[in-house]
Amino acid sequence: MKLNITLPKFLRIGTLPLVLILLMAIAAVVAFTRYAFGIGAISDLSYSYPWGFWISFDLFTGVVISSGGFLMAGTVYILRIKEFEPLLRPSVLTAFLGYIMVAVALLVDLGQPLRIWYMMIHWNHTSVLLEIGICVMSYLTVLAIEFSPVVLERFPKLHKAAHLIHRYIMPFVILGVVLSTLHQSSLGSLLLIQPQKLHPLWWTPILPILFFASAISVGLSMIILESSLSSRYFQRGLETHLLAKLAKALPIALGVYLVLKFGELAIAGDLGYLFTSGIMSLLFWAEILIGVLIPMIWFSIEKNRTSPNALLTGAIITLLGLILNRFNVSWFAVKHPDPLFYVPTFMGNVDYFPTFPEVAVSIGIFSAGIMAFGLLAKYFPVFEAEHHHVEEVHETVHGLHPAPTPGDD
C-alpha cells in the first residue's frame, strides 16, 4: 500500500532539517529534565568527575572549531589579503554560531545558569575561567558586530547602517583577534592548576601556547570543512584555489605545533612517557598521528590540495586528531584523586562515562547550530555570489542617494 499524503507547502522540509529538528527536540526534553531534577538526574558527572563530556565537547571543542572566524577576519582586514574575502563571511558565521552554542551548552552545564552574568561584575583576577568567560562574552559581541552587515544588507533600508559598520570595523577586528588569542590559549591554561591530575604527557606550563598553535590548524581545517560541506549542500561553487592556499599553510602551522610539543617534552624530560604510559601513550600517539603527522603529509602532496574530495578528507582527519587532543587534555588524561579517597563515601563514582542524555544535549545544540547556519546561509548574503550582488546594489543605492559624509559640505 502506498501512502499518498500531500503536505502543505510550509511543512515540506528536507530530510536533514527534519533529523536536526528531532535531535533538538530530544535535547530540549533532556535539558528540561536537568533543570527540574538536577545535573545528576541526566549525567554521569560526579564528585570525582565534575567536568565531563560537556566541557570536552561543548567548551573545548566548541571554542576551538570556531577559530576560523578570527583567522579569516585577521587575514582579510589586518593583512588585507582580499582574495580570501569569499571565505570571510562563512567563517565569521561559523564562529558566531559556534560561540553561541558554547554559551547555550554552558547554560545546561552550570549549576546556576541564571547567574552566568555574574562573571561580568564579580571578578577574581587569578581565575583562568574568568578570563575565558569575559573573552567569550566580549568576542561574541565582536562577532555579532562583524556579522551584522550580512543581516543588514538584506534589508535595503538598513544599508546605511551596514556601510557604517563596515567603515569602522577595524578596531573590532583587532579586538576580536586579541580576544581570540587570549581565550584560545587560556583554555589550555585551565588545566595548569591541576598538574597532579593531568598526565605529564599533556601537562606543561606552555599548554596555552600549544592550544593557540593547534587552534590555528583547527581553524584552517574548519574553514575547508565548512566551505566544502556547504558547497555540497547548497550546490554552489567551491573556492578550491583559496582552500588550496589554506591547505598549504596547514603543514607549516602543524609543523610549528609539533616542534613545540616535542621540544617541550624533551626539555621537561618527559619523553620516557611516550612509550611507558600504556593507554596514555597510545592516546598521545593517536592524537599526534591523526591530528599532526598524517595531515602534514596529506597536505604536502599538491594533488590533495587541488581536489575537493581530498581537501575535505584531509580537513576531517586533522579535525579528528586535534579534537582528540582537546578530549585528552580535558578528560581522558585527567586522573582525579585516588579512588581510595572516595570509596567509603557517598562519592562512589570514580569512573566516568557520559550517559546518553548527556551526549544528546550536546548533539541537539550542535544540530541547532547546523540548522541556524543553513537558514542564515539560505536567506542572507553569506556566500560570495550574493556578496557581490549586494555590493552592487549597495553601490547603486549610494549612487542614487549619496550619504552625507563628514567634511562633505
Added chain:
Amino acid sequence: MTDIKHHAYLFDATRCIDCRACMVACSVENNIDMDKTRIWVAGLGVTGEYPILQRGTMVYHCMHCEHPDCMSACPVGAYTKAEDGPVTYNPDLCIGCRYCMNACPFGVPHFDYDKGIVDGAFIDKCTFCPQRIYNGQEPACVQTCPTDALEYGERDELIKRAHERIAAHPDRYIDHVYGEFENGGTSYLILSHVPFKDLGLPELPETPINEVSEKVMEMTIPFALGWGAVLTAVSAGVAAYDKKLALSKVEVKNGKSAEKKAEESK
C-alpha cells in the same frame, strides 16, 4: 572570642578508631544530611605484611590550604581565605561551574547534583565552624572525637606538638607532618603510621600548585595590550603599503598612457 591567630586541625591517623562520631557531629552542627557531611571517614582495611599488620583509618576534611586552589580557580571569587586560617565559600556568588572541584588537589568541594534550577545547585565544603571557633569553642568534629585523633588549635603549636609526638614515638610514626609544607602549607595537618600515599593523599610540591596559572594570568593584560598594539601597527603598516602600491600603479598607468599619447601624437 578567640586568642588563636591561625586556626588549624591536627589529625593523628594512629589514634582514629573509625567510630565516625565526627561525621554525625558535622551533620548535626551544620544541619546537613549524613550522606553530605563535610568530613568523612575511610577505613583503609588491613595494610602491611604478615605478621606486621595494621588497620588504618583516614579522616578526610577540607585542608584549608594557605594558598587555596579553589579560591585561585573560582571565576567569581566565591571563596575567601581568612588571615586566621579558614577557607570559606559564599553561595551567593557561586555560578555552579565546578572549576573549584577540578582545581582542588584533595577533591574537597562537593556539588548538589540532585538539585534543579528551582532549589539551586551549590558547592558545599567545610567552613571551619566559624559560629563555634569565634566563640571560643572547638569545631564540632574535634569536640566530638573521643580519642583526640582530631585536635584543634594554633597552627604553629600543632606543628610543634606533631613533631614532638614523632620524636617521642619514632617507631610509631612516619617522620613527616603532612600539610606543614604541602601545597605551600595547609591548616589541616596529618600524622600517620602508613605512607601518606596509602591514606589517599596526593604527593604535592612545597610551592603552591596554583603558582603557574596565577603567573600566566598576571601576564594576560600586558600580553593583550602588547598584542593589540602589534596588530594595530601591522594593520596600519599594511594599509599604508597598500595605498603606496595602489598609487604607484596609478602613476605607472598614467605614465604609460602619457607615453602612449606622446607616441600617438608623433
